[in-house]
Amino acid sequence: MNNYLQTIINKYTEFDTYLKQININEFKQFTRDELTEFKNELPSYFSFRYLTSEINDIIENKKLQEYPELLGVHHYPEIKELDCIFEENKIKFR
Numbered sequence: 001m002n003n004y005l006q007t008i009i010n011k012y013t014e015f016d017t018y019l020k021q022i023n024i025n026e027f028k029q030f031t032r033d034e035l036t037e038f039k040n041e042l043p044s045y046f047s048f049r050y051l052t053s054e055i056n057d058i059i060e061n062k063k064l065q066e067y068p069e070l071l072g073v074h075h076y077p078e079i080k081e082l083d084c085i086f087e088e089n090k091i092k093f094r
Contacts, residue, residue: 008051
């Protein structure tokens with residue numbers, strides 16, 4: 001695997017390991033106000049990106065570039081063979 005991609009996986013693993021090591025019982029020592037402030041502030045520091053979703057979009061675009069026939073009516077040969085319908089309309093009917 002590419003070094004750049006492996007580095008991302010390593011960082012995800014490192015952060016996941018850190019989160020799993022947090023002892024939730026340690027939070028009992030804090031006041032309710034401290035915990036509420038922490039809970040409310042935490043999302044402003046952490047915006048989790050769904051890389052898998054973004055990567056799926058890139059993979060799908062690359063697949064369509066590699067196989068442009070997938071944009072057409074490849075699953076419906078009967079429609080594909082019709083000469084009396086424009087290609088744009090064939091795609092709408094699929």
